[in-house]
Amino acid sequence: MGSATLDDVAKQAGVSAKTVSRVANGERSVRPETRERVLRAIEALDYRPNLLARGLSGAHAYTIGLVFDNPNAYYIIAMQQGALAACDDMHFGLQIRPCDSTASTLAEDLRDFVHRSRISGLVLTTPVSERTRALRKLAGYHIPFVRIISAARDPRDDIPCVYVDDRDAAYAITTHLLQLGHMRIGFLQGGKRHHASAERLKGYKDALQHYGLPIRDELMVEGDYVFDDGFRGARRLFDLAEPPTAIFGCNDEIAAGALAAAQSAGLSVPYDVSIAGFEDSPFSRHSWPPLTTARQRADIIVERATRMLIARIRDEPVDNEGFNPELVVRGSTAPPRPKSRQRKRR
C-alpha cells in the first residue's frame, strides 16, 4: 500500500533521492533535462510526497492552523473556504482549530497544537485575535501568526494583521437610515467579547452625532450575537413609549431576531419599522423582506490573511491590509411611515 517513495523515483530516474526532492519542491538548481527525467519518473510511478515525512524532517509541516471561536456557522464556513483557497494555491495543508477564546490556557493550548503537528503558523480570527495577552505569549513562543481584527486603521504594531473597518460600515448603515428620514434608530448590540461590536456601536454613534441627533441610552440594547437577543431586544424597543422607526442589528442573526419580533408583533417591515443587519450572511438574503446589511467577505479576508501568513513564514515582507465592508441595501429598510404613529395589525 502507500504509494511510491522518493527512493523509488530516484532509482527509476537514475538520480539521487535529494535530486528528486529538489524537483518535487520546485527548487531552481536542477538541470532541465534532469528535471525532465525525474518528472517522468514521478509521473510513471504516480509519486506523491508523504506530508508527514516532509513535515517531520523539515523545519515545519507546510500546514497552517485556522483558529476560531465563533458561534456563527456561516462565518466559520466562509473563513474555512477562504483559508482553503489560499492553502490549496500555496500547497499548504490546513488544520482547523475551534477553541475557547476565554480559556486561561489559550496560548499554551495553541502552542501545544503547533508543536505537536509542527504547524507552520496560525491565522487568528476574532475574538481569539483580540486576546492580546495570549498573543504576546504566542509571539514569545516564536509562533508565526497573522490576526484579523476590527479596526478603523492599521495598528502598525508589528504584529501582521488584516483590519476590517466595522466602524465605517456601521456609520454607512446608520447614515443610510438617517437619510431615509429616520430620527429614532435603535441599536442592538453584539457580544461584549467582540471588539467589532464596540466598533459598530461607535459607527452608529458617530453617524447620529454627525447628523446632530442625540444618543439615547434606551435605544442601545445590550445582547449577544444571537437570534434570541435580537428578538428580545427588538421587543424592548417596540415597548418604548416612543419606539424607534428603524433598528440596526449588530449582525444579521440579531437582525433576523428583530425581524421576527416585528412580525410577531404585527409590525410590517419596512413599512412600520426598518431593520438593518451586518455581515451579508445568507440570513440576510433568506428572510422576507431581505435585509439591508454590510457585506463582509469573510472568505476573502481570511484568504488574504492566510496568504500573508505564508509569506511571513517564508520570511517575505508583508504589509497589513485593510478591508471595508460595503453597504448592501435591500427591502428591509425604507423611509419611516409619514405622520401617524405606526398602526398595529392583526
Next chain:
Amino acid sequence: MGSATLDDVAKQAGVSAKTVSRVANGERSVRPETRERVLRAIEALDYRPNLLARGLSGAHAYTIGLVFDNPNAYYIIAMQQGALAACDDMHFGLQIRPCDSTASTLAEDLRDFVHRSRISGLVLTTPVSERTRALRKLAGYHIPFVRIISAARDPRDDIPCVYVDDRDAAYAITTHLLQLGHMRIGFLQGGKRHHASAERLKGYKDALQHYGLPIRDELMVEGDYVFDDGFRGARRLFDLAEPPTAIFGCNDEIAAGALAAAQSAGLSVPYDVSIAGFEDSPFSRHSWPPLTTARQRADIIVERATRMLIARIRDEPVDNEGFNPELVVRGSTAPPRPKSRQRKRR
C-alpha cells in the same frame, strides 16, 4: 523550540524510549511503578508526542478525514462538531476534506489524500457516500471508511454505515399536515444528486397514499436544496388553479424560501398556508413563524460514524446504526383556513 522528546523523558525517568512510548500510548504491559515514574517525567518535562513522527513511523496517523460536498453551512458545521467530539475523545486528529462529489477522479483524489498524510480512515457524508463506484474503488485501495446514507433500514452490504430514515421522517411530517386537515399538500423537492431527496419524496407519497389521497404531479415541484428554488417553487404552487393549503419543503432552506414567497405574496403563515421544512437547522428556528421540521442531529450522526470508523480501524467489530429524525412542530403549520378560499392581503 519544540517541546521535550521521548528520549528526553526516557532519560529523565531512567527508562528506555520504548517504555515511555508504551506509557504514552496506554499499553498494559508496564509495571505500575515504572508507569508512575514515566508519567511524572512526562509531566515534569511537559512532554507532548509529536504527531507527525508518530504517524510516520506507525501504520497510520491516528487521524481521520471528514469528507463532504454539501452547500449547507449549518450542516457542515454540525458535522464537523460531531467529528471533532469523537476525535478529541478518541485522541485522533481530524482533517476536513471538502470535495466535488461529481468529480470523475473522486476515488483517486481521496486515495491520494489518505496516502499523503497517512489518514487512518474516512467518514463519507452525503452525497459523496452515494457514489457507489467510487466507494468500490476506495475499498479496493484498502482504505477504511464509514458512510452516512439515507435509507429506511440497514443495507447489510458489509460497508459499515450509519443510515438515516428520511423516508419515515418525511412520512411523519406529511401525516402531521394531513391530520391537521390539509388535503392538498405541495412538495418542494431537493437536489436530484441527493438520495435523501428521493427518500423524503417517497415518505410524502406514502403518507398521501396511506390516507387515500391522490398523488398529483403538479404538487411536486423540482428544485435544488437552495432558498431560491424554494421561493420559485412555492410561487408556482400558489399560482396553481387550485393551490395547496400546505407546503412541505425538502429542507429548511427550501422551506425558508417558500416562507418568503408566501410573505411576499401577502399570504399569512400558517393562516393562509402551512409550511414545513426538514433538518431543524437554525433557519427553522430563526424565521417567523418558526418552521415545523424534522430534527436531524447531524452532529450526533457524524459523531457515531466517526466512532464506528475508529472502531473499524482498530479492527473491533462494528454494527451499523440507524437514526430516525424526529418531528418538531412549530408555528408554521396549522389547520387549513375553514371554508372560504384564502384571502389575499396587501
Next chain:
DNA sequence: ATGAAAGCGCTAACAG
C-alpha cells in the same frame, strides 16, 4: 516487563 536496533520518508547540511 523492558530494551536495542532498525527504520518510516523525507530534508538539512555539507560536500563534491
Next chain:
DNA sequence: CTGTTAGCGCTTTCAT
C-alpha cells in the same frame, strides 16, 4: 548542479 550523510521523533521488530 548533484550526491552523501545524518538525522527529524516516533514505532516497530525482536531480543532479553
